[in-house]
Amino acid sequence: MVVEVEIGSLSTAGSPRTSGPDPEHVESLAVAQAPLPPITVHRPTMRVIDGLHRVRAAELRGQSKIAARFFDGDEADAFVLAVESNIAHGLPLTTADRKRAAERIIASHSRWSDRMIASVTGIAPGTVADLRRRLPGGPAGGVSRIGQDGRVRPLNGAEGRRIASELIASDPSLSLRQVARAASISPETVRDVRNRMMRGEDPMPAPRQGRQSGRHESAAARRRGFGTTAVACRASAQERAAVVERLKADPALRFSDSGRTLLRLLNVHTISTEDWEELIDNVPPHCGGIVARLAGDCAEMWTELAARLRRKVTETA
Structure with missing residues (x-):
């Protein structure tokens, strides 16, 4: 919900944009004729999460109030949302700011995987891993990590x-979930282990072939110029579609409005990179600003949803 807040009541401290x-x-922004999109504010502290430039532009315009949406999570999640918002749109954060943000998120969300933190901060997973190794305590932090899809995976599969x-x-009567919790792996992996044991096979699967081709495909997408956007930074369209299909089979989702x-x-976002490019290419110039603003608003709502769900997963894991 968008509300009007007094600019004087806002705090701009703690921004990931250190400069x-x-x-x-x-x-x-101040001289543009269009209304300023709503900023995002951390309700408990009234700190600006996203929209520092818009706040300053509103002040230049002589405004005493600005449109805002509130975020009610804790401060650690508010910082994550601030970083993710600045990566997704607006003036990009510098590489140094992204690395500093990653270090802070590693400390506050130590159970998040390197890829998950990379997707939030806009740096490579390998860079996140390097930063994690250099921080006090090294790469330690439990036996499992939470991935981008919200699933908990062991550091050592x-x-x-x-x-x-x-x-x-030792106890064949244990349920899949009981074993999964004890071994810090997914119930699906437990099922695979059990089926392999029933067939007399090694519980460890043979090394997979073909994953490298997926990496080459992602690199090719980046070379086409689309990989630097927030959409392509996430999983490929095929991977997203596969995850959505699994969710469709879940009765808890299928049987409720x-x-x-x-x-x-979610199904809307399973379209391919090429389809996204076609959508962008075919937006009429006179509609570009409106569509961009609506897309930004939608992105902010999805970002808040993601941050709140991640916090929920972390609290219940």
Whole structure:
């Protein structure tokens, strides 16, 4: 919900943009005729999460109030949302700011995977791994990590499978979820381990072939110029579609109105990179600003949804 807030009540401390607002960008926003899109504010502290340049532009325009949306999560999640918002749109953060943000998120969300933190901060997963190794305590931080899809995975998958196979051998009556919790792997992986054991096979699968081709495909997408956007930074269209299809099979979502609404919304984002490019190319110039503003508003709502769900997963994991 968008509300009007007093600019004087806002705090601009703690921004991931350590150099502060860019004067030229502030002035360009101030002189534009279009209304400023709503900013995002952390309700408990009234700190600006996203929209520092818009706040300064509103002040230049002589406004005493500005449109805002509130975020009610904790401060750690508010910082994550600030970083993710600045990566998704507006004036990009510098590489140094992104790395500093990644270090802070590693400390506050230590159970997040390198890829998940990379997707938020806009740097490579390998860079996140390097930063994690250099921080006090090194790469430690539990036996599992939470991935971009919200699933908990062990740092050592082979070790999780080994533990699962021992548990199944010692007590075949244990449920998939009981074994999954004890071994810090997914119930699907436990099922695979159990089926392999029933067939007399090794619980460890043979090394997969063909994953490298997926990486080449992603690199090719980046070379086409689309990979630097927020859409392509996430999983490929095929991967997103596969995840959505699994969600469609979940009765908890299929048999509720809100669940079906969520599935329909998620299904929209399973279109391919080429389809996204075609959509962008075919937006008429006179509609570009309106569509961009609406897309930005939608992105902010999805970003808030993602941050709140991640916090929920972290609290219940």
